[in-house]
Amino acid sequence: xxxxxxxxxxxxxxxxxxxxxxxxxxxxxxxxxxxxxxxxxxxxxxxxxxxxxxxxxxxxxxxxxxxxxxxxxxxxxxxxxxxxxxxxxxxxxxxxxxxxxxxxxxxxxxxxxxxxxxxxxxxxxxxxxxxxxxxxxxxxxxxxxxxxxxxxxxxxxxxxxxxxxxxxxxxxxxxxxxxxxxxxxxxxxxxxxxxxxxxxxxxxxxxxxxxxxxxxxxxxxxxxxxxxxxxxxxxxxxxxxxxxxxxxxxxxxxxxxxxxxxxxxxxxxxxxxxxxxxxxxxxxxxxxxxxxxxxxxxxxxxxxxxxxxxxxxxxxxxxxxxxxxxxxxxxxxxxxxxxxxxxxxxxxxxxxxxxxxxxxxxxxxxxxxxxxxxxxxxxxxxxxxxxxxxxxxxxxxxxxxxxxxxxxxxxxxxxxxxxxxxxxxxxxxxxxxxxxxxxxxxxxxxxxxxxxxxxxxxxxxxxxxxxxxxxxxxxxxxxxxxxxxx
Numbered sequence: 001x002x003x004x005x006x007x008x009x010x011x012x013x014x015x016x017x018x019x020x021x022x023x024x025x026x027x028x029x030x031x032x033x034x035x036x037x038x039x040x041x042x043x044x045x046x047x048x049x050x051x052x053x054x055x056x057x058x059x060x061x062x063x064x065x066x067x068x069x070x071x072x073x074x075x076x077x078x079x080x081x082x083x084x085x086x087x088x089x090x091x092x093x094x095x096x097x098x099x100x101x102x103x104x105x106x107x108x109x110x111x112x113x114x115x116x117x118x119x120x121x122x123x124x125x126x127x128x129x130x131x132x133x134x135x136x137x138x139x140x141x142x143x144x145x146x147x148x149x150x151x152x153x154x155x156x157x158x159x160x161x162x163x164x165x166x167x168x169x170x171x172x173x174x175x176x177x178x179x180x181x182x183x184x185x186x187x188x189x190x191x192x193x194x195x196x197x198x199x200x201x202x203x204x205x206x207x208x209x210x211x212x213x214x215x216x217x218x219x220x221x222x223x224x225x226x227x228x229x230x231x232x233x234x235x236x237x238x239x240x241x242x243x244x245x246x247x248x249x250x251x252x253x254x255x256x257x258x259x260x261x262x263x264x265x266x267x268x269x270x271x272x273x274x275x276x277x278x279x280x281x282x283x284x285x286x287x288x289x290x291x292x293x294x295x296x297x298x299x300x301x302x303x304x305x306x307x308x309x310x311x312x313x314x315x316x317x318x319x320x321x322x323x324x325x326x327x328x329x330x331x332x333x334x335x336x337x338x339x340x341x342x343x344x345x346x347x348x349x350x351x352x353x354x355x356x357x358x359x360x361x362x363x364x365x366x367x368x369x370x371x372x373x374x375x376x377x378x379x380x381x382x383x384x385x386x387x388x389x390x391x392x393x394x395x396x397x398x399x400x401x402x403x404x405x406x407x408x409x410x411x412x413x414x415x416x417x418x419x420x421x422x423x424x425x426x427x428x429x430x431x432x433x434x435x436x437x438x439x440x441x442x443x444x445x446x447x448x449x450x451x452x453x454x455x456x457x458x459x460x461x462x463x464x465x466x467x468x469x470x471x472x473x474x475x476x477x478x479x480x481x482x483x484x485x486x
Contacts, residue, residue, distance in 0.1 A: 030130050031123035037112045038124075046198065050116040054144055054206065055199035057110060062149050063101060066195055066212070069150055070099050070185060073157050077186055078226070079406075079413060085165045086177075092229040094395050094402075097191045105131060105194025105213040113196040113211040124213055132190065132217035134181045137209040144199045144206035152210050156181030168225045171218075180219050187218025188226035229395055229402075282385050283378035289367050307458035309399055311369055317404055318356055321452050321469070324405055325442055326353045328412050332443055333483070339416045341431035346423055349484040352448050360386060360451025360470040368453040368468045379470055387447065387474035389438050392466045399456045399463035407467045411438030424481045437476055444475025445483035 026039035046053045058066070076082055080092030104126055112121045124131045136152040162177035173180050184190065195212040218225070278291035313321070331337055335347030359381055367376045379386045391407040417430030418439055430436035441447065452469040475482070 034122040037121040050200040053200040094227040094229040102192035102194040109211040110196025113198040129216035132214040139205040147208040286377040289376040311455040357449035357451040364468040365453025384473035387471040394462035394464040402465040414439040
């Protein structure tokens with residue numbers, strides 16, 4: 001091969017979306033007089049600056065992988081599972097829409113990638129909205145095909161380690177470490193994504209240049225990255241894991257109680273029933289919820305009720321809780337859960353469906369009515385001991401926008417920390433000490449009954465949704481199997 005010639009090794013053709021006309025982009029007002037990429041570079045061919053270019057564009061698999069990774073990382077943060085930050089962890093999101101691939105954004109991104117110029121183009125907006133941009137490149141003296149495009153996307157996301165969780169509500173990319181790639185990926189109002197790429201040779205290096213365009217553009221000064229969602233959750237079986245009691249937290253009272261709009265579920269028991277609960281031996285001398293709060297009205301005059309908006313679950317919500325629990329139990333039972341540390345989770349020989357239990361629900365509601373984020377000391381019934389999952393979620397927006405299923409999924413998503421080898425012998429802890437008790441209580445095969453209660457109330461600047469689910473017979477016994485594997 002003649003060393004003076006520029007060999008073309010591999011050429012990947014890219015399908016371009018035809019622009020209606022170059023003039024459409026030359027006259028976009030949001031560019032404020034700056035040159036638009038599609039106006040300046042009207043040729044779809046790579047620039048001479050690319051030298052021995054080896055490939056233009058992304059394969060369909062690469063496009064799909066880029067989009068899926070963006071949505072996976074957005075979900076991770078939205079669900080409150082990103083612990084890093086300066087400080088962290090990152091707050092959960094009230095809403096994080098799924099991104100969709102946009103061919104127009106991809107075509108403009110590819111047009112800029114074709115220039116092999118490191119830096120942002122001056123304007124890439126489209127008639128629908130302003131457009132943001134992330135760029136990255138990697139080089140190797142080996143084959144350019146060895147470069148994984150997803151490592152570049154992860155490089156953008158990993159700026160989260162330097163992101164101050166307190167700036168989610170008001171973006172401020174000042175003089176600190178670079179965090180703008182991360183925030184553009186997480187910008188909730190950015191719902192469209194389109195990327196382009198160029199593979200080319202510079203000196204001894206084979207380079208992979210990636211350009212991703214986002215619309216509507218993010219990183220707007222003093223605007224929120226996303227609307228935050230406050231939540232706490234904890235799972236416990238008092239008899240199985242007494243050490244978890246230390247994790248319970250009490251809510252702090254704030255000011256005087258003012259009841260604005262109140263829709264209450266007042267749970268009352270007969271005197272005979274109350275006496276039975278007060279004498280339950282399985283409580284081991286600990287106060288039973290139905291015994292401590294024997295009056296249906298007692299909790300609402302205790303000072304803990306704060307600004308109650310609504311208490312109780314509708315019949316539709318009760319059915320939704322049961323259906324979601326059973327859907328998740330069957331997913332694992334069928335061997336369809338691939339997550340874990342390690343995973344996948346083994347299929348179950350037998351996983352009965354949960355049934356709604358009014359007695360468990362009444363006790364759960366009586367505890368929820370206390371507006372205390374902690375576990376009650378005893379909630380057992382004559383039939384069996386009772387386990388419990390609790391969670392609270394909050395927003396500065398409309399409390400009715402908070403979804404019940406999000407709380408249940410927070411419990412279940414601990415599966416990512418659960419060691420598949422512990423199914424046969426529950427240890428109480430997940431990988432690196434992460435909590436897994438919510439997940440294991442949901443999956444405990446000998447648990448066949450569920451009953452839940454809830455309350456929505458105002459606490460300072462937050463509107464909160466507090467969910468309590470009781471399970472019987474209780475799960476999470478140390479050393480016992482969660483379920484029998486096939």
